Amino acid sequence: SQDPLPPLVFSAKFFPTYIHGKGAFASKEFKDLLSDQIKFCRSESVQNQVEVLEDSRYFGVEYGISEKMKEEDKNIDEENWYSYDDFEKEEPKAEKVSHKVLYMNNCIREDLYSTIRRLAQQVTESKYNHFQLHWNDSLHAQTIEIINYTVGNSLGWHVDVGGTVLTMVIMLSEPNVDFTGGELEFMDSQHLFNSEIQEQEMNDTPIKDSDFDTFRKTLDWHKGDFVVFPITSAHRVKPVLSGHRSTFVIEFKYGIYYGLNPHLTYPLDEQSS
Numbered sequence: 001s002q003d004p005l006p007p008l009v010f011s012a013k014f015f016p017t018y019i020h021g022k023g024a025f026a027s028k029e030f031k032d033l034l035s036d037q038i039k040f041c042r043s044e045s046v047q048n049q050v051e052v053l054e055d056s057r058y059f060g061v062e063y064g065i066s067e068k069m070k071e072e073d074k075n076i077d078e079e080n081w082y083s084y085d086d087f088e089k090e091e092p093k094a095e096k097v098s099h100k101v102l103y104m105n106n107c108i109r110e111d112l113y114s115t116i117r118r119l120a121q122q123v124t125e126s127k128y129n130h131f132q133l134h135w136n137d138s139l140h141a142q143t144i145e146i147i148n149y150t151v152g153n154s155l156g157w158h159v160d161v162g163g164t165v166l167t168m169v170i171m172l173s174e175p176n177v178d179f180t181g182g183e184l185e186f187m188d189s190q191h192l193f194n195s196e197i198q199e200q201e202m203n204d205t206p207i208k209d210s211d212f213d214t215f216r217k218t219l220d221w222h223k224g225d226f227v228v229f230p231i232t233s234a235h236r237v238k239p240v241l242s243g244h245r246s247t248f249v250i251e252f253k254y255g256i257y258y259g260l261n262p263h264l265t266y267p268l269d270e271q272s273s
């Protein structure tokens with residue numbers, strides 16, 4: 001069968017905020033691989049599917065997290081580690097669903113996983129890598145998710161945190177055909193965390209869209225395109241106005257994450273089992 005990852009064409013955009021690759025995942029091979037995978041993950045466990053509530057994703061914290069992840073969380077014995085339960089106590093759940101996530105960490109198969117890791121390798125080894133991070137064999141996915149947005153769903157300005165170094169987003173829907181609105185916008189996080197904005201936050205003054213007008217850039221992309229960015233890139237998804245928007249999001253970190261299912265993911269474990 002054909003390689004699901006054809007030779008890549010990509011370029012650095014909005015230096016040094018993101019790298020944009022065109023059409024790499026538009027192939028039938030990739031679509032088939034992914035749709036098999038989604039079916040498998042959905043059937044594996046309903047608990048993989050989670051609704052994320054509005055305003056809940058502040059500094060990378062998600063509410064509405066699955067019982068399974070809560071269970072995993074309890075096993076981490078680190079100082080200063082908040083459990084999801086603590087967060088839920090501190091800040092009440094918002095009402096509105098912001099987007100839906102299908103977590104694929106525990107059900108991803110080797111063929112798809114090696115495809116996305118090869119993409120990470122090609123991007124980080126390219127001349128467009130201005131992110132000061134390098135390919136090495138320990139660069140593994142910490143989170144692998146399909147994110148679904150329906151009308152009114154969005155994701156506010158944030159940076160991806162949690163120890164990851166690189167995020168990859170693959171667009172699975174066609175903008176302005178499958179959905180309208182839902183633009184992915186970027187800016188360097190220095191603007192999000194600048195002193196004026198910080199002060200506004202302290203004073204509880206709502207941060208307005210126009211506060212970022214001169215810094216932000218809207219990604220012009222299509223179904224099958226990907227975008228890769230470092231943790232210094234702040235980004236958001238504007239509200240979807242019509243239709244349905246899906247993305248495949250992979251966040252990478254150095255070292256092996258306890259949460260991935262080793263039997264489905266790592267060649268190393270396959271050898272030892």
Ligand SMILES: O=C(O)CCC(=O)C(=O)O
Pocket residue numbers: 147155160169184235237247249
């Ligand atoms: O859906 C997207 O385009 C971006 C998703 C995102 O930023 C995230 O999952 O952190």
Ligand SMILES: [Fe+2]
Pocket residue numbers: 158159160167235
């Ligand atoms: Fe993000």
